[in-house]
Amino acid sequence: MLALHGTGVSDGIAIGKAFVLQRELPEIPEYAIPREYVEEEVARFQRAVETSRRQLMTIREHIPANAPPEATSFLDAHLLMLDDKMISMAPIDTIRSQQCNAEWAVKTQSDVLCAMFEQMDDQYLRNKKVDVNQVVQRILRNLLQKNYDEHEKMAAGEIVVADDLTPADTVMLKHNRVRAFVTSLGGPISHTAILARSLGIPAVVSAHSATRYVRPGEELIVDGKRGMLIIAPDRHIVAEYRRRTKDILRQRRELNRLRTSRATTRDGHRVSLLANIELPADVRAAAQAGAEGIGLYRTEFLFMNRPEPPGEEEQFRAYLKVVKSLPGKPVTIRTLDLGADKQVDGGRGGATTSISVNPALGLRAVRLCLHDTSLFRPQLRAILRASVHGKVRMMIPMLSSQDELFRVLDLIEETKHELRRERQKFNPKIHIGGMIEVPAAAISADLFAPYLDFFSIGTNDLIQYTLAIDRVDDAVNYLYDPLHPSVLRLIALTIEAGRKARIPVAMCGEMAGDPRYTSLLLGLGLTEFSMHPATLLEVKKIVRDSDAGRLTHFAKRLLKVRDTREVHRLVEKLHQR
Ligand code: PEP
Ligand code: MG
Secondary structure (H helix, E strand, C coil): CEEEECEEEECCEEEEEEEECCCCCCCCCCCECCHHHHHHHHHHHHHHHHHHHHHHHHHHHCCCCCCCHHHHHHHHHHHHHHHCHHHHCHHHHHHHHHCECHHHHHHHHHHHHHHHHHCCCCHHHHHHHHHHHHHHHHHHHHHHHCCCCHHHHCCCCCEEEECCCCHHHHHHHHHCCCCEEEECCCCCCCHHHHHHHHHCCCEEECCCCHHHHCCCCCEEEEECCCCEEEECCCHHHHHHHHHHHHHHHHHHHHHHHHHHCCCECCCCCECEEEEEECCHHHHHHHHHCCCCCEEEEEHHHHHCCCCCCCCHHHHHHHHHHHHHHCCCCEEEEECCCCECCECCCCCHHHHHHCCCCCHHHCCCHHHHHHHCHHHHHHHHHHHHHHHHHCEEEEEECCCCCHHHHHHHHHHHHHHHHHHHHCCCCCCCCCEEEEEECCHHHHHCHHHHHHHCCEEEECHHHHHHHHHCCCCCCHHHHHHCCCCCHHHHHHHHHHHHHHHHHCCCEEECCHHHHCHHHHHHHHHHCCCEEEECHHHHHHHHHHHHCCCHHHHHHHHHHHCCCCCHHHHHHHHHHHHHC
């Protein structure tokens, strides 16, 4: 028996047989092609590209309807790459000019492309090298081994172990009803990890050397919560894990009973638990979890994977769909947060951020909207028009200065006048909130409060900007700490500013949906939690078992603790109780 530790990226336990996905390609042969056969070689290359395209389209068709938008977007990106001249035409030139075999022409071109991406300053573009590699490998596999596809050999219930997986692989894993996966490489925010979470497969990444230690067919246990891979477990361990699996299922059933109960603490303190969504279709999962509304609707996903941004009418219809499916419940529509790692294909976010050295500090979110009001105005109109149909709230991301807020408020007023002139209906009293996710906004939250109807703390960015760690950079992930004293102080400051100004303070960053922090956040006085629907019921259970008064004392004391390790220890102890 051997246990390997990695990073758990998707919860759950799986017990099953190993399927080791071998990705190594045989040596790429290099040989000359006689002049009269050159066009035949070109045709062979084109057939391999076509086969690759068909394979990707098949995978795309098999994506479950409830899969996240990322599932299709990665495949679309790979399909687009197949159309790119650098991949589909350049090797043809090489075959013709050097009279070499197709595999060699593809390899030479892939080396050129990888070197090109390697030199890019922009981390996001540098990462594109991985996608190029995956597409090139697919063409090479088709050239070398015809239609050979390892996925076909996988059986339902197996646990896939690989060095790395492409997003397309991950979708196929789900399709083949694979039970879990483990990779030697990758990080918790890689494409593959994001997909695993939303597809609901237990997964562990960066379990170094996993492919070296695991033999095909060997029994494995994957513990997605603890980030552990157990190879050839003895029967006691298997029995223990079977017991735990039963416990998890029982807990899920019990939690489901809380769907319709209120999120009220034992001492009568009421909080709201809402859901974060990316697309209108996500409302279903939110309703199933008993969410009291939508605390964050990330509208930028409507702008991705398309050449042109959606117009006002399309946006209006999308917002209306969400509002109508949650009658009487609040729907917080966040204005566009494009830029940084959230790029669009044909939209302007990509054009502006790709030249930024530090895109996360660049023209992102409200900055981009104010810079390009032709992008912003149709959205403001669409949100305002949707506001007569339900309890719509508008939320502005990434505010960093009062002036920025004033400019947004002026634009909203102008848009209201415009709509009035056109006799279009809207709610004139629509609530406007601001995301507090830049340290400057948290420190001066009292200056923003008089002009806003609510705050929502975005801990993902607040932590990134406070601790100076790039959210998408694996190398500094270990510094990401929601309990860092500076983060806790900024959260406390924001809640306090909201309390004094008598405006509600919500939180919609990942911290709000992490049960480890629920008690602490209750103690700090948070009244609205918005999260991925998967953890909502667990958070509700903690709220219902809590004593808010006692937690307030705890939080007050915690903010005074001067040893950060002690802060971690106390929060962990509180959670375990
Ligand atoms: C956040 O920053 O915490 C947040 C909720 O926004 P996003 O993750 O979309 O940047
Ligand atoms: Mg954010």
